[in-house]
Amino acid sequence: MANLKEMATRESRLTGGHRLCSGCGAPVVVKQILAGTKKPVVVGAATGCLEVGTTIYPYTAWKTPFIHSAFENSAATMSGVETAYRAMKKKGAIEEDVKFVVFAGDGGSYDIGFQSLSGAMERGHNLVYVVYDNEAYMNTGVQRSSSTPLGAATTTSPAGKKMAAKSRPKKDLTSIMVAHNIPYVAQVSPSHWSDTVRKAEKAFEQDGPAFINAMSPCPLGWPHEADQTIELAKLAVDTCYWPLFEVENGEWRLTYKPKKKRPLTDWLELQGRFKHLFKPENKHIIDQLQASVDQKWEALLDKTGRK
Amino acid sequence: MAIADNLRGQKRAAMTGNEAVAYGMKQIEPDVVAAYPITPQTDIVEKFSSYVADGEVDTEFVTVESEHSAMSATVGAAAAGVRAMTATSSNGLAFMWEVVYIASGSRLPIVMPVVNRALSGPINIHCDHSDTMGTRDSGWIQLYSESAQEAYDNLIQAVRIAEHPDVRLPVMVMQDGFITSHGMENLNVLEDDLVKKFIGTFKSENPLLQVNKPTTFGPLDLQDFYFEHKRQQVEGMEHAKKVIVDIAKEYEELTGRQYSYFESYRLDDAEVAIVVLSSTAGTTKVVVDELREQGLKVGLLKPRVLRPFPAEEYADALKHLKAVAVMDRSETFSTNGGPVFSELRSAMFELEERPLMTNYIFGLGGRDIWTKDIKGVYEDLFEIAKTGQVKNKVNYLGVRD
Numbered sequence: 001m002a003n004l005k006e007m008a009t010r011e012s013r014l015t016g017g018h019r020l021c022s023g024c025g026a027p028v029v030v031k032q033i034l035a036g037t038k039k040p041v042v043v044g045a046a047t048g049c050l051e052v053g054t055t056i057y058p059y060t061a062w063k064t065p066f067i068h069s070a071f072e073n074s075a076a077t078m079s080g081v082e083t084a085y086r087a088m089k090k091k092g093a094i095e096e097d098v099k100f101v102v103f104a105g106d107g108g109s110y111d112i113g114f115q116s117l118s119g120a121m122e123r124g125h126n127l128v129y130v131v132y133d134n135e136a137y138m139n140t141g142v143q144r145s146s147s148t149p150l151g152a153a154t155t156t157s158p159a160g161k162k163m164a165a166k167s168r169p170k171k172d173l174t175s176i177m178v179a180h181n182i183p184y185v186a187q188v189s190p191s192h193w194s195d196t197v198r199k200a201e202k203a204f205e206q207d208g209p210a211f212i213n214a215m216s217p218c219p220l221g222w223p224h225e226a227d228q229t230i231e232l233a234k235l236a237v238d239t240c241y242w243p244l245f246e247v248e249n250g251e252w253r254l255t256y257k258p259k260k261k262r263p264l265t266d267w268l269e270l271q272g273r274f275k276h277l278f279k280p281e282n283k284h285i286i287d288q289l290q291a292s293v294d295q296k297w298e299a300l301l302d303k304t305g306r307k
Numbered sequence: 308m309a310i311a312d313n314l315r316g317q318k319r320a321a322m323t324g325n326e327a328v329a330y331g332m333k334q335i336e337p338d339v340v341a342a343y344p345i346t347p348q349t350d351i352v353e354k355f356s357s358y359v360a361d362g363e364v365d366t367e368f369v370t371v372e373s374e375h376s377a378m379s380a381t382v383g384a385a386a387a388g389v390r391a392m393t394a395t396s397s398n399g400l401a402f403m404w405e406v407v408y409i410a411s412g413s414r415l416p417i418v419m420p421v422v423n424r425a426l427s428g429p430i431n432i433h434c435d436h437s438d439t440m441g442t443r444d445s446g447w448i449q450l451y452s453e454s455a456q457e458a459y460d461n462l463i464q465a466v467r468i469a470e471h472p473d474v475r476l477p478v479m480v481m482q483d484g485f486i487t488s489h490g491m492e493n494l495n496v497l498e499d500d501l502v503k504k505f506i507g508t509f510k511s512e513n514p515l516l517q518v519n520k521p522t523t524f525g526p527l528d529l530q531d532f533y534f535e536h537k538r539q540q541v542e543g544m545e546h547a548k549k550v551i552v553d554i555a556k557e558y559e560e561l562t563g564r565q566y567s568y569f570e571s572y573r574l575d576d577a578e579v580a581i582v583v584l585s586s587t588a589g590t591t592k593v594v595v596d597e598l599r600e601q602g603l604k605v606g607l608l609k610p611r612v613l614r615p616f617p618a619e620e621y622a623d624a625l626k627h628l629k630a631v632a633v634m635d636r637s638e639t640f641s642t643n644g645g646p647v648f649s650e651l652r653s654a655m656f657e658l659e660e661r662p663l664m665t666n667y668i669f670g671l672g673g674r675d676i677w678t679k680d681i682k683g684v685y686e687d688l689f690e691i692a693k694t695g696q697v698k699n700k701v702n703y704l705g706v707r708d
Contacts, residue, residue, distance in 0.1 A: 040518035042515065042516065044383075051525075051527070055523050055525070055526035055527055056529065057526040057527060057528045057529070058532065060523035060526060062521060062523050063521055064518075064521050065515045065516065065517065065521045065522060065523075065524075066522075066524065067383065067386055067515055067523075067524040067525055068524065068526070069379060069383070069386075069406065069524075070406060072375070073375060073376060073379035076375070076376035076379035076380050076383070077380065077382060078383060079369060079371075079376075080339065080379065080380030080381060080385075080386075080387070081386065081387045081515060081516070082383075083339050083341070083369050083380065083383075083384055084338060084383065084384040084387030084388065084389040084516065085516055086367055087338035087339055087365075087366075087367045087384075088338070088387075088389060088516060090365070090367075091338075091365075096518050098516070098518060115375075115376075116372075116373075116376050116379065119371060119372030120376075122372070123369065123370065123372075
């Protein structure tokens with residue numbers, strides 16, 4: 001892997017001047033992932049903050065071929081692009097070794113784009129699919145998705161008088177992707193850039209589909225201060241809420257083990273969406289969340305042989 | 308499928324409508340096909356899969372998990388810069404809907420055979436035109452075919468129309484579900500090399516897969532530019548009117564088969580006429596011939612091109628008639644008539660003297676249409692012509708009341 005000094009000299013394929021919120025996790029994720037290949041790369045995106053914020057006609061922040069078509073079909077669209085590339089390659093119509101990557105939010109991946117994603121992974125297209133998971137529909141103003149964690153308040157799962165925000169736990173999309181038996185699946189966090197870049201490198205070099213799920217804090221929706229993005233991403237890892245691991249050809253590997261597992265409340269208390277959980281009557285929800293993190297972490301240690 | 312040798316680069320073959328379309332696709336040999344099976348289109352994807360499996364085509368076939376992904380992958384491939392096709396029917400087309408608009412809005416020259424079938428619900432697998440009539444405002448060029456021969460011929464021409472630099476719009480090529488798609492027919496197909504020569508190679512103007520010239524596809528297009536882009540799309544449609552005719556002429560030179568916006572059948576000296584699409588036009592021709600034997604001046608106009616809608620040409624072809632019945636194989640539920648009727652009636656508005664017009668909704672969900680039904684329509688037309696009165700603007704033909 002290239003060192004930070006060398007990577008800093010590379011031209012970024014997502015330039016500044018885009019209109020994403022300050023503190024948005026998505027462009028940080030994009031830059032770290034794209035640092036994982038020096039080869040030409042075609043970027044696809046689902047409708048969402050990233051697409052809307054980077055491609056307002058007649059401007060574009062992309063210095064690399066980019067395609068967006070709709071919300072739920074980014075994987076299918078890119079599978080068509082990648083297939084066209086193979087057709088061209090076969091006929092000698094293109095010489096370069098081109099890589100393909102899709103960036104989609106949790107709404108476009110866990111929910112509305114789930115089928116399209118599953119289909120593309122099953123068909124074995126040579127592409128990397130990256131979720132920037134900010135745990136709600138942020139582009140439309142913070143509505144719950146199936147990635148929204150239990151107890152988080154959104155505009156469609158508000159902390160009301162009768163209901164304490166989202167009543168269902170977060171869907172485990174990373175495991176569902178592992179169950180597709182694709183060559184490479186990983187979880188990353190922008191707080192751990194070298195881990196992310198190394199995983200992106202691996203993902204780009206697979207012969208077949210790769211899936212990366214990236215934690216992506218959202219100052220608008222969680223909400224938090226713009227300068228807390230990386231801190232919150234790091235806390236998600238250090239509380240073991242968002243463990244960093246990879247599954248390469250079926251083999252599970254933990255890529256980072258926090259020296260000290262911090263209590264989940266360290267992460268929760270910095271975010272407005274969990275504020276109501278700190279009322280005494282909602283303590284049981286925090287207990288439930290912590291129990292779920294503990295149980296999953298133990299299971300992961302088990303799967304990765306780190307127990 | 309039996310193919311017999313014939314002269315002038317054509318072969319006589321017995322094929323169903325679906326086989327004819329699959330055979331045409333084989334000859335076009337797109338770089339990418341992404342398709343999903345649906346009755347009654349399934350034979351097309353099956354047949355094409357076997358061409359791929361046997362190495363008869365060099366096409367990359369994407370076995371997508373839905374029609375939504377079929378159109379999405381086709382959009383991706385076409386944007387990438389290659390020739391890309393898909394095929395569907397009915398609910399499959401409905402499921403694609405969102406991306407159907409994205410294909411035309413992105414000016415991608417995709418060609419899609421559609422085997423017309425009733426839309427759910429209730430679910431029904433047989434022919435009517437509710438599926439493609441719903442997409443008539445989606446910015447696709449629409450060509451309707453009476454027979455397997457026409458479905459084949461329209462398909463080959465569609466490639467040229469879609470890819471024409473003045474047009475750059477996707478094209479749907481329709482045939483009637485089961486009636487045409489599963490009916491065996493004798494037709495003339497071109498030799499492979501003649502098709503290849505006729506369609507030429509596709510050169511995308513701004514391919515996505517041009518790594519040294521990065522292009523952004525599908526940007527957010529707001530109040531300041533969206534309208535201009537839609538206006539340009541209309542311009543593409545306006546150009547298509549000329550291109551469709553030019554390409555038909557070229558195709559006629561190659562095959563001897565004549566195409567235009569529509570087919571006029573014994574229409575020039577007719578007093579009354581029926582306007583009807585696709586396979587029912589074949590049935591109507593039989594009735595026209597029978598009634599002509601009896602000395603009745605009846606005619607038929609069979610639309611081929613519904614998008615763009617050559618309104619003046621349609622009006623010109625019908626203006627001399629006393630009465631016209633438009634037969635629609637789909638409903639608009641406007642309570643003001645079917646889609647073809649509404650548009651054609653509007654096209655007649657500028658005429659100083661207009662024929663009296665009436666509408667018949669027929670054949671929904673595959674309900675058979677008989678020659679006796681069509682004879683009844685001509686009888687009604689003579690009555691209208693005689694009395695000068697249209698008793699019912701909208702009639703339902705062959706339905707139990």
